[in-house]
Amino acid sequence: MFDEVSSGTKAAQISIIVPTYNESKNILQVLKSIEENLPKNATAQTIVVDDNSPDGTGKIVEEYLQSVKKLANHTIDIIHRKTKEGLSSAILKGIQYATGNTIVVMDSDLSHPPNLLPKMLDALKHTKYDIVIASRYVKGGSIDGWTLKRKIMSKTATFIAKHGLGVSAKDPMSGFFAFRRQVIQGLKFDAIGYKMLLEILVKKKNAKILEIPYTFTNRKFGSSKLDFRTVTDYLRAVWNLYRHGKAAAREEKRPSVGFLSKAGRFYSIGAIGLGINYLISSLFSGVVTHLWYIHATIIGIVVSMTSNFVLNKMWTFEDRDFTPKHTLIQYGKFIGFSSLGALAQIGMVYLLVDQYRIDYPIALITAVFCAALSNFILNKKWTFKEKVWS
Known part of the structure; x- marks a missing residue:
C-alpha cells in the first residue's frame, strides 16, 4: 500500500527513481537535467520519493508539476512518505510503483550526472548486461570534493563488500545504477541502510554487470546524509547479506x-x-x-x-x-x-x-x-x- 501519490503516469519503458530528503536546492535542477538527457524516442517516468522533507522538497516538486508543460513521453510522479524511513526503503517503494522494464536509481543532490543516462540506458538496450553501474573506481572514474576521511570510509565499505560478501563489482557501493526489471523478480529485500545495489549484487550472483566510469561530484547545496546511523545501518545490512550468503553456501555444500x-x-x-x-x-x-x-x-x-x-x-x-x-x-x-x-x-x-x-x-x-x-x-x-x- 502506497502513501499519498501524485501521478499522471502511464506505462513507461524507463523508470528513474530519485529519493529525496531535504533537497529543496537541488531537486528542480535534477529533474530538468533528467528531462534534457532522456532518450528521444523512449517513454519515461521519473519517480520522486520524498521522506516528508522539513525543507519542503515535496511541495517544491508538487508546484513544479503544476507549472511545467506535460510531455507525451515523460511523466514525473511524486510519492509522499509520512516519515524518514531510509534510502533503501525509498528506492524499494519507487521500484514497486515503477512501470518501466528498465529501472534507474540516482541521487537527488547533483552528485550523479544525468548526462550519463544515455550511455547507461544504451548499454542495457543493446547488450546482454543485466546491471549497469556508474562507477567511481573503474579506470576513468573519480571522486571530486571528498575529504580524506570520507574517501577512507568509502574505500573501507567497498573493501568489506567485495571481500566480505564476495561481490565482484569494483564499485558495489555506487548509488547510481540501472538494471532490467526481471533481475530482481523473486528477490526479497531487507531494505536496510542506503545501498540497494549491494543487496542486489549479493542476492543475484549470476547477473551480468557492466561498470561505466564517471566523476562523482560532491554536493554543493544541502548536507550529507552520512552519519553514525548510516554506518550502523550499513553494518547491519552487511551482516544480513552475509547470513544470506552463508545459507546459499550451505545449500551448495x-x-x-x-x-x-x-x-x-x-x-x-x-x-x-x-x-x-x-x-x-x-x-x-x-x-x-x-x-x-x-x-x-x-x-x-x-x-x-x-x-x-x-x-x-x-x-x-x-x-x-x-x-x-x-x-x-x-x-x-x-x-x-x-x-x-x-x-x-x-x-x-x-x-x-x-x-x-x-x-x-x-x-x-x-x-x-x-x-x-x-x-x-x-x-x-x-x-x-x-x-x-x-
Whole structure:
C-alpha cells in the first residue's frame, strides 16, 4: 500500500527513481537535467520519493508539476512518505510503483550526472548486461570534493563488500545504477541502510554487470546524509547479506565457498582494524592527549588488535561463547598469532631484500600476503577450533 501519490503516469519503458530528503536546492535542477538527457524516442517516468522533507522538497516538486508543460513521453510522479524511513526503503517503494522494464536509481543532490543516462540506458538496450553501474573506481572514474576521511570510509565499505560478501563489482557501493526489471523478480529485500545495489549484487550472483566510469561530484547545496546511523545501518545490512550468503553456501555444500567467505571477512576486519589503529593513534598523539607518538601508536595497535579479535570472534567465526576463561584463552592465542605474523612479515621482508636482492615493494607485498594467510589459517584452526578447509 502506497502513501499519498501524485501521478499522471502511464506505462513507461524507463523508470528513474530519485529519493529525496531535504533537497529543496537541488531537486528542480535534477529533474530538468533528467528531462534534457532522456532518450528521444523512449517513454519515461521519473519517480520522486520524498521522506516528508522539513525543507519542503515535496511541495517544491508538487508546484513544479503544476507549472511545467506535460510531455507525451515523460511523466514525473511524486510519492509522499509520512516519515524518514531510509534510502533503501525509498528506492524499494519507487521500484514497486515503477512501470518501466528498465529501472534507474540516482541521487537527488547533483552528485550523479544525468548526462550519463544515455550511455547507461544504451548499454542495457543493446547488450546482454543485466546491471549497469556508474562507477567511481573503474579506470576513468573519480571522486571530486571528498575529504580524506570520507574517501577512507568509502574505500573501507567497498573493501568489506567485495571481500566480505564476495561481490565482484569494483564499485558495489555506487548509488547510481540501472538494471532490467526481471533481475530482481523473486528477490526479497531487507531494505536496510542506503545501498540497494549491494543487496542486489549479493542476492543475484549470476547477473551480468557492466561498470561505466564517471566523476562523482560532491554536493554543493544541502548536507550529507552520512552519519553514525548510516554506518550502523550499513553494518547491519552487511551482516544480513552475509547470513544470506552463508545459507546459499550451505545449500551448495562446497568447502571452498565457506573458506573463501571467512577469509574475506577476516581480511575485511583487518582493513577496519587499520582504520581503528590510525584513528586511535591520531587521537592520543594530539587530539585527546599529547602522548609521545610511539606510545600513541602502541595504544592504537592494542585497541585495533582487540577490536579485530572481537569482530572475528563474532562475525568471521561466529563464536558466541564469551565466558571469561574461554574468551581470555582465545584472546591470548589471537594476539600471539597476530604478533607472530608481524614478526614473520618483518623477517621475510629482510630475507627477500637483503639476501635475495628482491625489490622492496615486491618483497613487502609477498611478505604481507604470506603473513596474512598464515595468520588467518592459524587463528581458524587453533584459536577458534575450526577445520582449515571449511
